[in-house]
Amino acid sequence: MIKWKWNYMKLRDKLLLMYVLSVFIPIVVTNVVFYQVTTANIRNQKSRDAGMALNNLKNELRVTIDQGVGLSYSLYADPVFNDTLSRSFESNSEYIRAYNSYLKGEFSGQLSQGIRWYQVYTDNPTILSSGYIEHLNEAVRSTSWYKQLQNNVVPYPTLIATDQMLSLIQRLNNQDTGGIEQLLKIDFNMDLLQEQFRNSGFDGKVYLVDPGGHIRFSNDLSTENVSIGQLYGKMEFPNKTIRFDRVYSGINYLEGWSLQGVMDEEIVLQEVRKSRSFVVWLACINFVLPSIIIAAMSRSIHVRLVRILKHMKKVKTQNFQTIPPEDARDEIGQLTTEFNRMTETIRNLIDEVYLADIQKKDLELKQQQAQLHALHSQINPHFLFNTLESVRMRSLIKGEKETAKIVHHMAKMFRKSISWNQHDVTVKEELELIDSFLQIQKYRFGEKLQYYIEADPEALKYRIPKMVILPFVENASIHGIESTPGEGIIRLVVQLEGQNLHIGLEDNGIGMSAARLKELVGYLEQNMDMGEHVGMKNAYSRLKLCYRDRFSFSIHSEESKGTCIQIRLPLDGDESEVK
Incomplete structure (x- = not known):
């Protein structure tokens, strides 16, 4: 800040x-x-x-x-x-x-x-x-x-x-x-x-005081405030006074007598006080004169920087006007020269390359959109929804509630895949879809499968490409847990890390060897038609299309120990947050 x-x-x-x-x-x-x-x-x-x-x-x-x-x-x-x-x-x-x-x-x-x-x-x-x-x-x-x-x-x-x-x-x-x-x-x-x-050389009033505290002699008797016999303790002095006390002791005929001296501090420091105005005037001179010099010198810098800024704003509106040259050898003069050179270069590049580049970018964008729609079409089989709904109703009529529940989850999955007409969904919607899928898998595996889904409440409102987590969960349940002799555990964690959305998926399935893992990573990175692991390939390809090189993806696996997938997606403000 x-x-x-x-x-x-x-x-x-x-x-x-x-x-x-x-x-x-x-x-x-x-x-x-x-x-x-x-x-x-x-x-x-x-x-x-x-x-x-x-x-x-x-x-x-x-x-x-x-x-x-x-x-x-x-x-x-x-x-x-x-x-x-x-x-x-x-x-x-x-x-x-x-x-x-x-x-x-x-x-x-x-x-x-x-x-x-x-x-x-x-x-x-x-x-x-x-x-x-x-x-x-x-x-x-x-x-x-x-x-x-x-x-x-x-x-x-x-x-x-x-x-x-x-x-x-x-x-x-x-x-x-x-x-x-x-x-x-x-x-x-x-x-x-x-x-x-x-x-005496004492710059003040001196009083000779007897043992009873009465003034018996003084150099201040000319004033009306002091009289012989007056009690010294009852005298009033200015607030800022310096007092001195010299008492006679050890002398029988002077025992208890004392000399009391009183000095006015303002009088003592009178000469010093005169220099205070000098300090104030000196401070004013030290401030005003250098300020004028700095203002005059900074004008040569400020005016020329403002002129460069105005021409930069013109470039923003595609007005590539150069700055009139001047005889200046300082840094701002060099900056002006380089700005003119850059402006002329940009103008030439736009004239030569702009139209061709725009056409090329437009063609690439259309190709990416066509590929994205083709990927979505592989996961949106509309006709299956009606078939599953018929099976669920038949199961309810025959009293097979558990089967009807699982078919309901399947229908829910297909209904969302059909009803989602946007390219992105909220994290909450994606996790609900994954929960339905895992309920189906739990019906299949029984107590052999245990799963846990954890998510930050603040993370649920952000939007991500639809069905980019589900294929990895599906791969963990089928390829990882199915062949595991013991209990299989799947843990999905979604949380915010700064300006990134972190997705972690772990399972304790059969895992993969290093060679198999290397082969899988190479398969995901290749730009070729879908083969095995079509779901993972589909999700990974759509992440690349949506985020290009701004997301990170890593997969770690060991045989007989399980697999861990880490995905970090950037949060782009309004583009990522639910509106």
């Missing part, structure tokens, strides 16, 4: 389809695969670069915070510093002398690039508020950072975020302070942190 569909297409369409399947589609598929692979590679590379940038920002942020941690630990571990803050001074002058002689030197030089300011808070009433020291009063205790500190009772510094400010709070309780509360608050340089976030 596929083969015929290809043959239904025009040559120009075949060339175009061949280009589409062999060139255009592979190019498009290759471009699409390349685009997808490139997109995936760029996405992975961008993800790796973003991950490295976020790691670098994480390390830079820790370095900045470690500056404050270093300051807090240096003051926390200084016993003189802590003792001075917790000492009760007798007078302001005594405190001033202590401040100028020791505290002032401790505070100087402690600021660094990452620290904007630091302040010591104490509720020691004998200490004056000045410079880096402030009183820890109720106003301070009501601040947000102080309240957050009360929730973290730990010996190490606590990182606290308030009002876009990151601070490190350290309790100065390394020694006994006599009930005096002392705190060190270090404020980080937020401008430096902003610069670090801005110059």
